Amino acid sequence: MSHAIATDQREHRRLQLAPTIIRADIEQDGKRREGYLINVSLGGTFLSIADPPAKDTTTDLHMVLPWGIGECH
Numbered sequence: 001m002s003h004a005i006a007t008d009q010r011e012h013r014r015l016q017l018a019p020t021i022i023r024a025d026i027e028q029d030g031k032r033r034e035g036y037l038i039n040v041s042l043g044g045t046f047l048s049i050a051d052p053p054a055k056d057t058t059t060d061l062h063m064v065l066p067w068g069i070g071e072c073h
Helices: none
Strands: 022-028 031-041 044-048 060-065 070-072
Touching: none
Parallel strands: none
Antiparallel strands: 022 031, 022 060, 031 044, 060 070
16 A cells, blocks of 8 residues: 655745744834734744734834844834
8 A cells, every 4th residue: 555745845844943922013104003923934924913904005014033133124
């Protein structure tokens, strides 16, 4: 009996890292709102925020990276 071997077709291999939650602010029309980046990976992240911006709008994202890495805008 033969078995098919599944291969990972993702562009970035999924890494098992410690859970990271990063506080982030988005700025739109001169107003800042606080949220959190979760599920951070090489492929992207999830922004958890109350009242998220509308789809297809442009915002500025500000975050302070952990472990003294620095600020990112």
